[in-house]
Amino acid sequence: MTTKAKPSAWKNRAQAIKKALVGSNGKLGLGAKIFLYVMLTSLGFVYIYPILHMGVTSLKSLTDLLDPSVQWLPHQLSLDNYQKALEVMGFREHLMDTLLVSFLPSLFQTFSCALAGYAFARFRFKGKNFWMACVLLTFIVPFPVLMVPTYTLYSDYGILGSILTMILPAAAGQGLRSAIFILIYKAFYEQTPASLDEAARVDGASEKRIFFTIGVPLGLPAMLTTFLFSFVWYWNETYTTSLYMGNAALGDTHSVSTLLMELSKFEDSYKAYLEKVSGWAAKMGGATNIQNEAVTMAGTILTILPLLIIYFCLQRYFTEAIDRSGITGE
Amino acid sequence: MKKKRFGLVARREMKGYIFLLPWLIGFVCFFAVPLVQSFIYSLSNVKMTAAGRKMSYVGFDNFKYLFNEDTVFTGLLTDFYREAILRLAVILVFSLVIAMMLNHNIKGKGVYRTIFFLPIIVVSGPVLQRLMDEGATTVPLIESYGVSGIISELLPASLANPLNGLFTQLILVLWYSGVPILIYMAGLQKIDRSVYEAALIDGAGGWVAFWKITLPAIQPMILINGIYTLVFLATSGLNSVISEINSRMFNTSFGGGYGVASAMAWVYTLTLAVGLLVIYLVTKPRKATVVEVSKTREQIRVERLHAQRAAARKGGAA
Secondary structure: OHHHHHHHHHHHHHHHHHHHHHHOOOOOHHHHHHHHHHHHHHHHHHHHHHHHHHHHHHHOOOHHHOOOOOOOOOOOOOOOOHHHHHHOOOHHHHHHHHHOOOOOOOHHHHHHHHHHHHHHOOOOOOOOHHHHHHHHHHHHHHHHHHHHHHHHHHHHHHOOOHHHHHHHHOOOOOOOOOOHHHHHHHHHHHHHHOHHHHHHHHHHOOOHHHHHHHHHOOOOHHHHHHHHHHHHHHHHOOOHHHHHHHHHOOOOOOOOOOOHHHHHHHHHHHHHHHHHHHHHHHHOOOOOHHHOOHHHHHHHHHHHHHHHHHHHHHHHHHHHHHHHHHHOOO | HHHHHHHHHHHHHHHHHHHHHHHHHHHHHHHHHHHHHHHHHEEEEEEEOOOEEEEEOOOOOOHHHHHHHHOOOOHHHHHHHHHHHHHHHHHHHHHHHHHHOOOOOOOOOHHHHHHHOOHHHOOOHHHHHHHHHHHHOOOOHHOOHHHHHHHHHOOHHHHHHHHHHHHOOOHHHHOOOHHHHHHHHHHHHHHHHHHHHHHHOOOHHHHHHHHHHHHHHHHHHHHHHHHHHHHHOOOOOOOOOHHHHHHHHHHOOOOOHHHHHHHHHHHHHHHHHHHHHHHHHHOOOOOOOOOHHHHHHHHHHHHHHHHHHHHHHEEEEE
16 A cells, blocks of 8 residues: 555655646646746847947947946946937937927827717717728728828928928828727727716717717727837838928928938938038048947937836836727627 | 608607717718729829819729839839738737736736736837837847847748748737737636636637637637738738838829829739638637537547546555
């Protein structure tokens, strides 16, 4: 009996160890947990490695840059690069442009998409499915197809180079990725009960009033999410902004240039800046050929810094967007 | 009294359309009309003169030019799709792995979620370009072990180039996983834990449970993620096809102009539509006919397990 009991005892012990390490019944054991944390942390590190690299490089002085032994920790933190990048990019004036280009269209987009999503969620009308399919179509059809005709359209109306080229489509629910926002609103208004609307309707409130006094306050979380994403996407947009606003008519002094448009021509601006600062001597001495990555990285950080701040303050609203969108279906 | 001709339903229908009106106007002005116009452009030769645009109908000449004479466009297009297939696969698998890890009950879930969603905030053409120039987009280990050299030696160039492209931009590719991760997580959370427990009792291990429970349950999410990712790759800030179309639009000297640019855009759109259709066909939920077969296999396993346990109990009692 004892001889036979031993293996089963061993088995039990092995199973207990396995349970502690791997876990069972949906509960994680210690080993599995450690494995998970290690994996997630290292993958997370790889994931934000470019941003970390960017941050560290932007703080390096020239000697540190050329010294291959300096990888992560610069000998001294130099904010010189930021100083230079600020000047090269004309940060102050272009920050205003960027804020305008991202703030105004996203405000209009938030509202126009709310109207459309509300219509899809709360009303029954003929052709609803057809129009919903059209919303999805606007998501799938890539921008280049519309690029030429809209460009000529804007040029016919003489609004090329002005911020109106961004605002008009946004106000009409055709801004950047509007389809996603309409879907978010639709799902949101479908999930919130319509009983308040019904009560107001019985009391004789107009649909307009119902929307503004009940629909809008109710939809505030969805609106915030939409606004944030819209803001970020307009901030990051370069195709449409450089096409509609970068190619302003010659002699037009009032052309809008966003930080990202400035970033894409950073090298040229940097050369011009060096020539301006150190005069023709630098031009002859070849100093302009020195590509200072640290300054470039500082410029890159500066363009995304406002977004990073917004993201870290309000990240809940970003990551909850998916749950709101109702993409998982019921 | 005229109002009475409309029933209550019809009137509510009208009101629905009133709310939809801004979008409808935008749809017509900024989408439908430009779409048709761009098709007309693609069939014409557009010349810019001092008096304005002059268009002459040329049939499918622009398209013929693209496929027969043009040296750049078709190459760019095939390159894009070759890369897109690889990237799509990497993104879909990677984001599922991350989502499954995050689906466990672990501490600091919010922190990890914040990290993996972060790139969505910073992906834009110029920023990515800067990072690539800086060489900050590849996993350092891949470079130092000379993986790319091995790949180019072992594989034909048509396969090696996109693979190496994938490795040198690996982190950027992974950066597109932010939204797919969250979509997968939302889907995974909806699966009832008791299903897994039931499967465990029936003798299904983690591997089997993944293929038989998890994967079928998140099939719709795979479809959504596939479509989302392909659309985002196709419109991303670094897409060379789009920049080519953009530069052709204003380059009238060499096979350019509005006509050719529109034709390129249409070819791009149609191929993209085919790509989306393929994704749909590959990932659409299927009827679960396989389950029947596998169940019997599982039953056999369970029976064997029961027999073993009974034998062990007998041995213990003896």
